Amino acid sequence: MSPLLEISHLSYAYHSIDGETYALSDLNFQVEKGEFIAIVGPSGCGKSTLLSLISGLLQPENGTILLDGRSITQTRANVGYMLQKDHLLEWRTVYQNVILGLEIQHKLTTENKLRIEQMLSNYGLEAFRNSRPSQLSGGMRQRAALIRTLAQNPDLLLLDEPFSALDYLTRISVCDDIYRILKKEEKTAILVTHDLSEAISVADRIIILSARPAAIKKIVPVHLTLEERTPLSSRGAPEYKEYFNLIWKELK
Amino acid sequence: MPQASRAHLYYLKKHRRHKRTIAILRILIIALFLLLWEVSANLGWIEAFIFSSPSRVVKTICHMCLDQSIFYHTGITLLETLVSFFLTILIGLLAAILLWCNETISEVAEPYLVILNSLPKSALAPLLIVWLGANMRTIIVAGISVAIFGMVLNLYTGFQETDKEKIKLIYTLQGSRKDVLFKIVLPGTIPLFISILKVNIGLCLVGVIIGEFIGSRMGLGYLIIYGSQTFQLNLVITSIVILCVISLLLYLLLNILERKFRRTTKLV
Numbered sequence: 001m002s003p004l005l006e007i008s009h010l011s012y013a014y015h016s017i018d019g020e021t022y023a024l025s026d027l028n029f030q031v032e033k034g035e036f037i038a039i040v041g042p043s044g045c046g047k048s049t050l051l052s053l054i055s056g057l058l059q060p061e062n063g064t065i066l067l068d069g070r071s072i073t074q075t076r077a078n079v080g081y082m083l084q085k086d087h088l089l090e091w092r093t094v095y096q097n098v099i100l101g102l103e104i105q106h107k108l109t110t111e112n113k114l115r116i117e118q119m120l121s122n123y124g125l126e127a128f129r130n131s132r133p134s135q136l137s138g139g140m141r142q143r144a145a146l147i148r149t150l151a152q153n154p155d156l157l158l159l160d161e162p163f164s165a166l167d168y169l170t171r172i173s174v175c176d177d178i179y180r181i182l183k184k185e186e187k188t189a190i191l192v193t194h195d196l197s198e199a200i201s202v203a204d205r206i207i208i209l210s211a212r213p214a215a216i217k218k219i220v221p222v223h224l225t226l227e228e229r230t231p232l233s234s235r236g237a238p239e240y241k242e243y244f245n246l247i248w249k250e251l252k
Numbered sequence: 253m254p255q256a257s258r259a260h261l262y263y264l265k266k267h268r269r270h271k272r273t274i275a276i277l278r279i280l281i282i283a284l285f286l287l288l289w290e291v292s293a294n295l296g297w298i299e300a301f302i303f304s305s306p307s308r309v310v311k312t313i314c315h316m317c318l319d320q321s322i323f324y325h326t327g328i329t330l331l332e333t334l335v336s337f338f339l340t341i342l343i344g345l346l347a348a349i350l351l352w353c354n355e356t357i358s359e360v361a362e363p364y365l366v367i368l369n370s371l372p373k374s375a376l377a378p379l380l381i382v383w384l385g386a387n388m389r390t391i392i393v394a395g396i397s398v399a400i401f402g403m404v405l406n407l408y409t410g411f412q413e414t415d416k417e418k419i420k421l422i423y424t425l426q427g428s429r430k431d432v433l434f435k436i437v438l439p440g441t442i443p444l445f446i447s448i449l450k451v452n453i454g455l456c457l458v459g460v461i462i463g464e465f466i467g468s469r470m471g472l473g474y475l476i477i478y479g480s481q482t483f484q485l486n487l488v489i490t491s492i493v494i495l496c497v498i499s500l501l502l503y504l505l506l507n508i509l510e511r512k513f514r515r516t517t518k519l520v
């Protein structure tokens with residue numbers, strides 16, 4: 001079976017009057033269907049740039065990105081992208097926020113609406129569908145943002161530090177929530193984070209990037225001996241500490 | 253609801269008393285002013301022929317009500333103000349959107365807009381009369397000219413201050429620039445838009461009065477000029493009083509519309 005996402009020889013540079021900044025240099029990696037990948041690296045190393053490229057917001061200068069065997073530059077691929085903040089629009093109700101993507105793509109079909117209803121009730125937002133985003137807690141907002149992303153049924157989900165704006169306790173429980181949702185919906189996901197424990201607790205493989213221009217330093221497969229893996233239980237796994245030290249050394 | 257504590261009741265009482273004091277002081281000031289004005293005119297401390305007096309103003313208003321000229325002139329000024337207000341809003345909004353849509357146009361236009369905005373528009377009025385003639389069209393254009401440039405600049409700046417990440421959100425949902433405009437930029441600037449409306453209604457009134465000063469045979473601006481040239485100061489002051497009432501009413505009207513709008517959209 002060919003991988004869902006195949007990135008080869010990917011490079012990118014930003015241009016400004018003062019010169020050019022190399023953000024990515026010659027990246028190669030693959031993501032299998034159903035995998036949860038975490039990308040860690042020093043801050044400002046180009047992690048977000050990588051996600052923007054995969055989602056098609058930026059065009060690569062060199063190299064190719066294949067999603068399901070097709071170049072994402074040719075067709076706007078069905079990639080869901082979750083940003084750092086939830087960016088729920090205050091002038092819309094929770095429901096109107098959740099359907100924003102479908103509305104833009106003119107895909108408000110009965111089938112899609114039904115799926116949204118299902119997700120709203122599954123993830124505890126049914127009672128708040130007509131509320132304003134400001135009436136939701138931080139965790140609920142993030143779940144609403146996730147439903148908005150999942151509404152278009154993306155093949156691949158990109159998460160750009162989606163928990164970084166939350167306080168520590170909320171962060172752990174939202175991470176748990178979202179991990180369960182993604183596993184339940186059987187999604188392939190790439191999570192960018194600078195939080196090592198978060199990366200180890202969710203990822204099947206961790207890609208470690210070097211400082212800018214980002215190159216792949218190491219790819220670490222994560223195997224934890226656990227009966228049922230959740231981000232919270234992963235933190236108690238016997239191998240957890242070893243992985244932490246391993247990645248920490250790579251990043252230092 | 254639990255029984256409010258004594259401290260809270262005391263607080264509420266203090267709050268009410270403060271509100272009442274403010275209201276009483278406001279009324280007292282205007283009442284004292286009118287009284288002083290009336291008395292000094294009657295006792296000859298000031299020349300009533302030049303300074304008029306409240307009773308003379310009331311008399312003038314009664315006269316003008318009888319021959320219906322008050323409704324005619326006030327109506328004309330109101331009509332001109334409202335037409336120039338709506339045209340300003342329409343043209344200003346379209347222009348700001350155009351500037352937002354095309355960076356080249358906005359960069360080219362910026363210095364011109366800044367100059368036109370800071371130019372005293374009363375300087376343009378005589379020119380407008382010559383170009384467009386002494387008619388209502390000129391006066392409406394004068395009203396627009398006072399408000400439009402500031403509106404375009406303010407609104408365009410507001411558009412530009414839209415959160416970049418929210419714009420990115422629309423693109424991640426595979427939206428186009430049109431979606432960014434209609435889903436993010438326009439709804440996000442509604443509060444700014446409302447405050448621009450409030451400023452503009454006053455500015456349009458200023459422009460209309462300037463226009464009427466020099467190029468009209470009707471309207472309150474005309475009455476003021478006519479009254480001052482024929483030394484009917486009662487007429488001048490009456491017109492100014494009516495103008496005060498108009499601007500107050502227009503402002504209140506916009507406030508009511510704003511509250512209604514906020515209630516229907518539930519925005520705080």
